[in-house]
Amino acid sequence: MSEERSTVATETGERAAAERMQNRPAPAGPGPGRFMAGSMPPEKALDFRGSLGRLLRLLKPQRAALLGVLVFGAASVALTVIGPKVLAEATDLIFAGVLGRSLPSGTPKDAIVDGLRARGDTTLADILGRVDLIPGQGVDFSSVGRVLAIVLALYVIGSFLGLVQARLTTSLVQQAVFRLRQDIEEKFARLPLRYFDRQPRGEVLSRVTNDIDNLAQSLQQTLSQIVTSLFTVIGVLVMMLLISPLLALIALLTVPVSVFVAAKIGKRAQPQFIRQWATTGKLNAHIEEMYTGHSLVRIFGRRAESEQVFAEQNETLYGASFRAQFISGTIQPAMMFLGNLNYALVAVIGALRVASGSLSLGDVQAFIQYSRQFSQPVTQIASMANLLQSGVASAERVFALLDADEQEPEPAHPAHPEVVRGRVEFEHVSFRYLPGTPLIEDLSLTVEPGQTVAIVGPTGAGKTTLVNLLMRFYEIDGGRITLDGADIGEMDREELRDKTGMVLQDAWLFGGTIAENIAYGADEATREEIVEAAKATYVDRFVRMLPEGYDTVLDDEGDTVSAGEKQLITVARAFLAKPAILILDEATSSVDTRTEVLIQRAMNSLRAGRTSFVIAHRLSTIRDADVILVMEDGHIVEQGDHETLLNSGGAYSRLYAAQFAEAMAETD
Structure with a gap:
């Protein structure tokens, strides 16, 4: 459930874009920008007898x-x-x-x-x-x-x-x-x-x-x-x-x-x-x-x-x-x-x-x-x-x-991939947040095991929605998504998510030690496994400088460590979980360049041998991706590797040029 809560902020732009198409404001989500709203929710007549009877039951x-x-x-x-x-x-x-x-x-x-x-x-x-x-x-x-x-x-x-x-x-x-x-x-x-x-x-x-x-x-x-x-x-x-x-x-x-x-x-x-x-x-x-x-x-x-x-x-x-x-x-x-x-x-x-x-x-x-x-x-x-x-x-x-509407119940006889290798296929997938307002229409995509797929595009294009559909945080309206041939709509959600690791833009840490936070993604992880994951993701470098080391207690906001160090801890957490599919959602967008390099190295270790989906606004971070998908209005308008897309002069080339021009302007 913590993963579900963590994705709310990252997809707010996509929901807002969908709702603006219907000329209505986006619903109030988390974040400090909503405190202008001070209206009273509409009052309803109290069903005293019905509620009292249910209470007594x-x-x-x-x-x-x-x-x-x-x-x-x-x-x-x-x-x-x-x-x-x-x-x-x-x-x-x-x-x-x-x-x-x-x-x-x-x-x-x-x-x-x-x-x-x-x-x-x-x-x-x-x-x-x-x-x-x-x-x-x-x-x-x-x-x-x-x-x-x-x-x-x-x-x-x-x-x-x-x-x-x-x-x-x-x-x-x-x-x-x-x-x-x-x-x-x-x-x-x-x-x-x-x-x-x-x-x-x-x-x-x-x-x-x-x-x-x-x-x-x-x-x-x-x-x-x-x-x-x-x-x-x-x-x-x-x-x-x-x-x-x-x-x-x-x-x-x-x-x-x-x-x-x-x-x-x-x-x-x-x-x-x-x-x-x-x-x-x-x-x-x-x-x-x-x-x-x-x-x-x-x-x-x-x-x-x-x-x-x-x-x-x-x-x-x-x-x-x-x-x-x-x-x-x-x-x-x-x-x-x-x-x-x-x-x-x-x-x-x-x-x-x-x-x-x-x-x-x-x-x-x-x-x-x-x-x-x-x-x-x-x-x-x-x-x-x-x-x-x-x-x-x-x-x-x-x-x-x-009494709130629940997600669809788990299937009585869930499907299971025979061998989990990480092959993901989107077959004519359609999805909308609001009835009558399409966001993703007839999207088809095949990702081979071990490939790194980067997803780029403007805010509201459907990037985060795509991976949320893969995690079944939302149910698709049409088509199907398969994992190694098994329809994920017929799989048990817990089993599906157990095979998936996520590193989000907003690093989420709970009140506990650094070791406990790293071990959050794996059951009964040993101290040696925790340290090994920390070394592979450059966490060990700063943890050993702390007085209590891995036993340093973090508060629920993680203020004991810096933003980049928090992000590295979340990468180590995903590394220890050893998922078949890895999702990196703007994992380096809020850190400095030096820390970004460390996180990129850590994520390279994490992506090795795994099917990875990388959502990024900084195009410089996804040059080495096997496949780059350029999304606009819920559609894949371009796909290919970095050099191919850059030479095509299309949407990716324009995005890259715009970021390069912005970087030059900041340097000047």
């Missing part, structure tokens, strides 16, 4: 863990919900003890109640009639202590089961996200090069980092909370109906209002979360681009303009984030207001029911607790809406990446 492989979450959650909630009802018994015991102590001892309770009714004190008579008391006897603290111990045990066990549920939820979510990251990594291997051509790197990185992290956090918090809240609502509702259907009906009156308010607020927050995460991706793309090209930004005096673009996009992100968080944040205060209103109604009517003797004081106390427990999960479910909206918005961006 990620949990399907962990059915057992999901069942455990539900079981332990239900058990934890059940024990917690029973607690207030049991605690109500302690309240009734204390209330009965306080009332009983104030009554005359030895007098039956029924006689006291009848006497109160006879005097017209029916309210107190109803209260005493409801309470299970013994006149003259105070609070039974042993019974109260027993009830409190039971309540404590219920809450401790319920909390323990809640911890088990939380652990299962964490494992469930993290495994789902783990698989999602794996799916994305595998998806990258199946995406065609054209996808990366048209996606800013910062945007892709934002989807696989920020969006997945936000998705994981949202799923972690909402899954556990919603499961617990739903079970709590059901359990509390059952207990309230058992205590008092009238008070339960009053408590339920606020539910439709709460759902309506949450739905209205959530609907307004949806587009803001979409805008927030889309802007985050665009801002990341700008930052990544400016950091990568910070030298050019400073050289061309574009720092102020870059800062202005950053400020505009940051302001847009601030506005979208503020609106998303503020709008969704109003859900909880609204729910709290409705919950407090419900609490007041239950308290007043519950007191009247106690006064009428319809309910005990403990039942009312338990019901008030239940009403708070009922409104709290409803409020939590509503407040989870903002997290859920944000998580689903991120999930939709990740799913869009996973």
Whole structure:
């Protein structure tokens, strides 16, 4: 995949030329020249239900863990919900003890109640009639202590089961996200090069980092909370109906209002979360681009303009984030207001029911607790809406990446060359980047094993496209390409690319030692083989002068060594891979003359006995090529060796003369 990414910059001119023919701008590719673009990507309506359903299907492989979450959650909630009802018994015991102590001892309770009714004190008579008391006897603290111990045990066990549920939820979510990251990594291997051509790197990185992290956090918090809240609502509702259907009906009156308010607020927050995460991706793309090209930004005096673009996009992100968080944040205060209103109604009517003797004081106390427990999960479910909206918005961006068009699948029975000698044949090949805009038409070419083929021509002529077709970074539209008689379209891509080595204009090194970078192209290369490849490509000359030698650690930009030394390391990497076909794409265009000589010598060693394709603008570097192809507008207009083409007075002769005149002008 690193090879695919490395070819993007080299072919930008060809794609741009093709798209200019259709009078439309080239897509944004990598490089510092794109930071002028600051427009917002078009917003799409969030398919909330579809994306949420697909998100939940990620949990399907962990059915057992999901069942455990539900079981332990239900058990934890059940024990917690029973607690207030049991605690109500302690309240009734204390209330009965306080009332009983104030009554005359030895007098039956029924006689006291009848006497109160006879005097017209029916309210107190109803209260005493409801309470299970013994006149003259105070609070039974042993019974109260027993009830409190039971309540404590219920809450401790319920909390323990809640911890088990939380652990299962964490494992469930993290495994789902783990698989999602794996799916994305595998998806990258199946995406065609054209996808990366048209996606800013910062945007892709934002989807696989920020969006997945936000998705994981949202799923972690909402899954556990919603499961617990739903079970709590059901359990509390059952207990309230058992205590008092009238008070339960009053408590339920606020539910439709709460759902309506949450739905209205959530609907307004949806587009803001979409805008927030889309802007985050665009801002990341700008930052990544400016950091990568910070030298050019400073050289061309574009720092102020870059800062202005950053400020505009940051302001847009601030506005979208503020609106998303503020709008969704109003859900909880609204729910709290409705919950407090419900609490007041239950308290007043519950007191009247106690006064009428319809309910005990403990039942009312338990019901008030239940009403708070009922409104709290409803409020939590509503407040989870903002997290859920944000998580689903991120999930939709990740799913869009996973749903991107893939390259053609590998054949079920791939073709294999019987003997790999390096004979390459293009047979009436046609290709276009854009429908209706031909770039290469009816191109035929035969390259014999061991030949060096140089490809020259103006920018956009199709030079890099030609070798990209050979590597199957793009699929041809017509004709076929064969390697030693086997159609590469029927070969396994990995096998085809394993037989091919590339040295590109932009030397790509990863963070690691010089030895590791050289060995990148060969599996299980020994130290002796690495040193041998380095000596053959003149890398050993400067590596031995470094304090750590081959163990010198390079950063991911390769700033520890010069541009020419980086290029020599990439040549050594290709040399160690021992490919049958070698592709050199402007490998010396960005180095000085002395370094160019070293690289040319290294590449001569590398090309020995191999079929080589050399793309070059400096015609002086390809004089010794066996065949020189001159391309214009996707066609081979001339081919032959250097002397033949130079004497023909055609396109190659004009290119050579133009470069010679340019060199003379620079000398003058």
